[in-house]
Amino acid sequence: MQHSSDKEYNIERIAKLRAKVFTSASDPVVAEAWVDKIERVFDVMSFPDDKRLHLATFLLEEGAYDLWQLMQARYADPSVITWMDFKRTFYDTYYPRSNKDAKQNEFLQLVQGSMKVFEYQKKFVELSKYAQVLVADEIDRCKRFEDGLREEIKSSVTFAGLTNFGKLVEVALRVKKSISERMIDVGFGQVWPILTVSRPSPEGARVQGPAMVQYSSHLIADLRVMALFRELLVQDKVRVLVVPDFLRDSLVGNST
Incomplete structure (x- = not known):
């Protein structure tokens, strides 16, 4: 059990790191972003799971806090609830499996299209976390990124045979710049x-x-x-x- 002064100190620290209160979210991406942010804060502060649960639930208000109370009511001993238990319930409520599947499909169908190279890179990185098994290997990651590039860029980039994602993006940007200089x-x-x-x-x-x-x-x-x-x-x-x-x-x- 955390001492009240320690808890207040920790709350001040996470507030300085811009961890925000969560009330509810109709957009699943907002809910996911909230968990991602507080986990980054907790990682920086090296908090163990029990502290993560206490501090995260302190940041819940309104409908989100009602969810936490309902979750506790399902347990004879709420003290056994873990951080992973909480995240599972939170995601089931605010980020259902259907949304994750939709994001994965979006990644599988992602191509550069009318996007600029840096916009395509940003979207690729954003969506790749929903299909990590497909891009866990650096070579696979580069290959999938290449395949989605516009043809006039891909032909030059593929010829370079790069297997480092950062260098691949840099070359793609240079190729696009070279093409742009020959455009009207x-x-x-x-x-x-x-x-x-x-x-x-x-x-x-x-x-x-x-x-x-x-x-x-x-x-x-x-x-x-x-x-x-x-x-x-x-x-x-x-x-x-x-x-x-x-x-x-x-x-x-x-x-x-």
Whole structure:
């Protein structure tokens, strides 16, 4: 049994470390974050399990404290309740198994998509704790992270063959930066005249005008633009008359 002065001292210490009162939570992530935070505080203070239970339950108020009282009522001797017993009941109430399964599935389906590399990394780390068996090994962790990267980044990163997660993320960031330096900022959804071309008219004559490209993203790589117009040229759908400098050396076989 803790002496009252010791308990007050410990409460002051955990308050300084920003352990917060918990009342209730409709969002399971909030409940999980509360337990994670107080466990980090308890680890720093090297508290044994019995102190963890006493101090954690002191931080409960309103509906959460009602839960603690109901839990104690189920035991003939509440003093036998352990910290693990409390966490199990707490998670069953505020963080049910269905939510954990949903987070695990979210991790399994995670890809970079429209996220920036650092955003993808943050989400990957956040969700990986729900599927620790899949990323316990550093090599497996790197492989899964690589597989979720966008293709233009993944091809370069995979070639490096890195098995250190920190270095892998660093390389992915550098690759993305390199790609960004070769991209044109044209604004989301804008139609931009990339080339001046002549096209067949319905009457058979060729009509001169700009080739217009509708962008679905606010950034497009110059390599993709080159690939697009190479294809058009091969199909003789357009005849290029004026080519921007950054594409001139890359578009071969242009006719005028």
